[in-house]
Amino acid sequence: MKLYETLEQQLKKEPNFVTDNGELKKWVVLNKAQNFDEELIVLLLENADLKEKFFVNVKGALVFNQNLFVQFLEQKNYLNDSYTQYKNKVGLTIDGKYLKQRNEVALVWPFKDCILEGGQSKEEQKREEIFFNEILAQDEITQLLEPKVLTNAKRIDKDGEKPLDQFNRKENGTITDNLIIKGNNLLALHTLKEEFAGKVKLIYIDPPYNTGNDGFNYNDSFNKSTWLTFMKNRFDVAKELLCKDGAIFVQCDDNEQAYLKILMDEVFGNENYRETIVVKTSTPSGVNAVNVKRGERLFKVKEYILFYSKTPEYRFKPLYVKSSFNSNYRYEVIKNESGYSIIDLRQKFKDEKDFENYALKNFANIYSLEKNNKKAGEKIKIEIEKSKNRKEVIEYVNTKGQLVLIYDGGVFIPLKERIISEDSQNFFGTLISDLWDDEIFQTNQTEGGVSLPGGKKPEKLIKRILELTTDENDLVLDYHLGSGTTAAVAHKMKRRYIGIEQLNYGENDSVVRLNKVIEGEQTGISKNLDWKGGGSFVFIELKKYNQLFIEKIMNADNTDALFKIWNEIKNKSFLNYNVDIKKQDDLIEDFKGLKLQEQKKLLLEILDKNQLYVNLSSLMDKDFNIDPIDIKTTTEFYNIKK
Numbered sequence: 001m002k003l004y005e006t007l008e009q010q011l012k013k014e015p016n017f018v019t020d021n022g023e024l025k026k027w028v029v030l031n032k033a034q035n036f037d038e039e040l041i042v043l044l045l046e047n048a049d050l051k052e053k054f055f056v057n058v059k060g061a062l063v064f065n066q067n068l069f070v071q072f073l074e075q076k077n078y079l080n081d082s083y084t085q086y087k088n089k090v091g092l093t094i095d096g097k098y099l100k101q102r103n104e105v106a107l108v109w110p111f112k113d114c115i116l117e118g119g120q121s122k123e124e125q126k127r128e129e130i131f132f133n134e135i136l137a138q139d140e141i142t143q144l145l146e147p148k149v150l151t152n153a154k155r156i157d158k159d160g161e162k163p164l165d166q167f168n169r170k171e172n173g174t175i176t177d178n179l180i181i182k183g184n185n186l187l188a189l190h191t192l193k194e195e196f197a198g199k200v201k202l203i204y205i206d207p208p209y210n211t212g213n214d215g216f217n218y219n220d221s222f223n224k225s226t227w228l229t230f231m232k233n234r235f236d237v238a239k240e241l242l243c244k245d246g247a248i249f250v251q252c253d254d255n256e257q258a259y260l261k262i263l264m265d266e267v268f269g270n271e272n273y274r275e276t277i278v279v280k281t282s283t284p285s286g287v288n289a290v291n292v293k294r295g296e297r298l299f300k301v302k303e304y305i306l307f308y309s310k311t312p313e314y315r316f317k318p319l320y321v322k323s324s325f326n327s328n329y330r331y332e333v334i335k336n337e338s339g340y341s342i343i344d345l346r347q348k349f350k351d352e353k354d355f356e357n358y359a360l361k362n363f364a365n366i367y368s369l370e371k372n373n374k375k376a377g378e379k380i381k382i383e384i385e386k387s388k389n390r391k392e393v394i395e396y397v398n399t400k401g402q403l404v405l406i407y408d409g410g411v412f413i414p415l416k417e418r419i420i421s422e423d424s425q426n427f428f429g430t431l432i433s434d435l436w437d438d439e440i441f442q443t444n445q446t447e448g449g450v451s452l453p454g455g456k457k458p459e460k461l462i463k464r465i466l467e468l469t470t471d472e473n474d475l476v477l478d479y480h481l482g483s484g485t486t487a488a489v490a491h492k493m494k495r496r497y498i499g500i501e502q503l504n505y506g507e508n509d510s511v512v513r514l515n516k517v518i519e520g521e522q523t524g525i526s527k528n529l530d531w532k533g534g535g536s537f538v539f540i541e542l543k544k545y546n547q548l549f550i551e552k553i554m555n556a557d558n559t560d561a562l563f564k565i566w567n568e569i570k571n572k573s574f575l576n577y578n579v580d581i582k583k584q585d586d587l588i589e590d591f592k593g594l595k596l597q598e599q600k601k602l603l604l605e606i607l608d609k610n611q612l613y614v615n616l617s618s619l620m621d622k623d624f625n626i627d628p629i630d631i632k633t634t635t636e637f638y639n640i641k642k
Contacts, residue, residue: 003053004072010047014039026073033069044069145190148183149614149626151543153633156511157536158518163629164538167636174199175637178497178535180487180511183542185479185500187613189237191542192498194638200241200498201474203248204465204486206457207231209255227256228263234479235267241477242310247274247469250306251457257304268308274316277305279461280437305465316468320418320429321438325356328368329415333393333405340393342407360426363415371410384409422528432468440464447524448513450483459524462489470495484510488517488524492531511539540637543630547612549573553603559592562599569603574611 008024011017016039017025032040041064044050054069055062153164155177168176175195181188208227238248248268252260257276265273284299332343345366349355359366376384383396388409396404405412420429440460447459462485470476472494478486481499487510490497501510520526520533544551549569556562570581584606591599618624619634634640 003049006047006049007072010043010050014043030070030073033066033073036064036066143610143615144612145187147191147194147616147638148187149543149616149619149624149630150191150540150634150637151627151630152182153538153540153630155536155538156515156518158534161539164540164633167538173639176496178487178491178537179499180481180484180514180537180539181498181500181542182502182539183500183544183613184502184547186233186237187542188500189234189241189479193237193240196475196498197240198243199475200477201243201246202466202469203238203242203246203477203479204251204462205249205478205480206251206482207480209253224256224259228259231260232263232267235264238477238479239268239310244311245314246310247314247316248308249277249465249469251279251303252306253300253303257306261306264306264308268310271312272309272314274307274309274314275434277307278435278437279303279305279441280435281441319432319464319468320420321432321436321464322420322422322427323430323438325359325428326368326418326430327352327355329359329366329413329418330355331367331369331412332362332365333367333412334365340405342393356428359415360419360428363419363426366415367405367412368415369407369410370413373411376411380404380406380411384411432464436461436464448483448485448488449516449521449523450509450513456483457485459485459489459492462486463493463525466490466493466495481510484513487537488513491517491535491537492525492529497537540633543614543626545611545614545624546573546607546609549607550604550612553600556596556600559596559599562596562603566603569606574608575606576608579606 011024011029012022017029019025029040044054044064045062051062054065054072056065057063154161155164170176181191242248250260250264261273261276280301281303282301284301327346330344330346332345334341334343345355345358349358373384377399380396380398383394383406387394387406390408392407393412394406396406398404415428418429418431420427441458447456450456466476466489474495476486476490476495476497477499478497479500481487481501484499484501487497487499491514499510514537517531518533518535520531522531525531549565549572552565552568553562556565566584569575575581591602594602614624614626616634616638619626619631
C-alpha cells in the first residue's frame with residue numbers, strides 16, 4: 001500500500017477528519033498539523049509506517065516533523081481534488097505560511113508607529129522623519145500589549161473642561177461616555193478590550209494610504225510588508241471589539257487596495273466581505289487637472305471603502321440617496337369611501353417640472369406601478385394575477401404586516417420610501433449602490449472649524465456610513481481619528497463614540513473640533529440635523545514612560561541635545577536588559593562620530609520598548625510614582641474592585 005493511502009486510511013479513523021460523504025477533510029488536517037494538534041499526532045503514532053516517516057528520534061524523544069508532513073499533504077498526488085495547496089484559501093504568505101501562522105511576523109514595531117503626520121496638503125509642510133523598526137519576541141509583545149495606565153482624564157461639556165469625577169455606565173456596567181484617547185492606537189485598542197470587547201457596532205478608519213508621500217516612508221523592499229503588518233496588528237484587535245452585528249469600513253486608494261482586500265479577507269473572513277464601495281472624490285477640472293502627470297497617470301477621481309461584517313448573518317439598512325426625479329411615479333392614489341381613486345399625473349401635468357414639484361409636495365399619495373416582479377412570493381403572485389384587467393385596487397397584507405396595493409397586474413410602489421428631506425427640502429432618492437458619485441465629497445475645508453485639507457473626510461460621507469449601519473446610542477470607533485470627523489458626526493447623530501489619535505494637530509485637533517460641536521457649530525451636517533449643540537466627551541491619555549524619551553530623541557536637533565537626553569535616560573528610563581551603561585559611556589567618542597540620525601537610532605535601540613507606556617500591572621509600583629488621581633481614573637475605567 002502506498003504511503004499516502006496508508007495515511008488517508010489512518011486519518012479517516014477520526015470522524016472529525018471526514019465529511020458526510022466519506023471524504024477526508026484535508027484542509028482540517030493541514031490546520032491541525034500546523035498547530036501541532038495532539039489528536040492528530042497520537043493518530044499518526046499509532047501506525048508504524050507513519051511513525052517512521054513523520055517522526056524523528058532525538059535522544060529517545062520522538063519529534064514531529066511538521067514541515068515534512070505538511071509538504072506530503074500538499075503533494076499533487078495527494079491533493080488531487082484541489083487546484084491549489086490550500087482548500088478555498090488565498091492570502092499573504094511568507095515562506096509558504098500565512099501571516100497568522102507565523103509568530104515571527106506578529107509585530108514589526110516602528111518606534112514612532114508609522115502614523116500619518118497630519119495629512120498636510122503640501123509636501124513642504126511635512127516633517128522629514130526616519131522611522132526605525134524593531135522585531136520583538138512574543139513574550140515582549142505580550143507585555144507590550146498589556147492594558148495601560150490612564151492619565152490626564154477630563155470631562156468636556158458646554159461648561160468647559162473639568163477633572164473627571166467618574167465614568168457614566170449602563171446598568172450592566174458598560175461605560176457610556178464618549179471617549180477621546182490620546183496615545184499609540186495599537187496599545188489603546190488593546191487597552192479597550194476588557195471593557196469594550198464585542199460592544200462596538202461600527203468601526204470606520206481612514207488610515208495612511210502608503211503612497212510614499214504620507215509619512216509612511218520606508219525603503220522600497222520594506223514598504224509594503226511594514227504597512228501590511230501595521231494594518232494587521234490593529235485589525236486583529238479591532239475584530240475582537242466588534243459586536244456580532246458589527247461592521248468595519250476602511251478607506252483607501254489604489255496604492256494598497258488589492259493587498260488590503262486580501263489582508264481583510266484573511267483577518268475578517270472572505271465570507272464576511274460585503275462590498276468595495278467606490279467613492280467619487282473629485283472631478284478633472286481646475287488646477288488639479290492642469291497639474292496631473294499627463295500621459296503618465298490618469299486623473300484620480302475615486303477612493304475605495306472596503307466593507308466587512310463580523311458575521312455572515314449581518315444585514316445593513318436600505319438607504320436612499322439623492323437622484324433625478326423618476327417620472328414613473330406618475331400615479332396619485334387616494335383612498336375614499338368607495339375605494340381608491342387613481343389619477344395619472346402625466347395626463348394632469350404637461351410640464352415636467354410642474355409634475356415633479358407636485359409629486360415632491362404630495363409624495364405620501366404618489367406611486368409607480370411595477371409589473372413583472374419575478375421575486376414576488378407565490379401568494380402575492382396569485383393576487384396580482386387576479387387583478388389583471390380589473391380597474392380596482394386590491395389590498396394585500398404581506399408577511400411583514402405591511403399593506404400592499406395591487407392594481408391591474410402590478411404592485412403600487414410608494415414614492416414616500418424614496419423621499420429624502422434635507423435643509424427643509426424634499427428630494428427624490430434612489431436605492432444606494434456601491435458607487436457613491438453624488439455630492440458627499442463636496443468641499444469640506446471649513447467643516448468643524450479645523451483645516452486638514454489633505455486628510456479630512458467630509459461629514460456627509462461619515463453620516464451615510466452611520467445611517468447604513470447604526471442606530472442612536474450605538475458605539476462607533478475610529479482609531480485613526482485625525483481631525484475628528486467621525487467623532488463629530490457621531491456626536492451630532494447621537495451615537496456613542498471612541499476616537500483614538502496619537503498626533504498633535506494643534507488648532508486642528510479633534511478635541512478642538514468636538515468643543516465646537518458641543519457649542520453648536522453649524523458646518524457640515526449640522527443644519528440638516530438641526531444641530532443645536534450639547535453633550536459631552538471624556539478625554540484621557542495613555543500614561544507615557546519610555547515613549548516620553550523617544551519623543552525627546554526624535555525631536556532633538558543636535559548631538560548636544562542627545563547627550564542631555566542620554567544622561568536623563570540613564571537615571572530615569574527603562575533600558576534593555578543587555579545594555580551596559582558604563583560601556584556606552586566609554587564609547588562616547590565613537591557616538592560623536594555618527595550622523596545625527598544614526599545617533600538617534602542608537603539611543604532608541606537602548607530603550608526597553610515594553611515600557612513605552614505604563615502597564616496596568618505597574619499601577620501600584622512605587623518606581624512609577626503614579627498620581628493618586630490617575631490611580632483612581634484607571635481603577636474606575638477597568639472597574640477594578642478594591
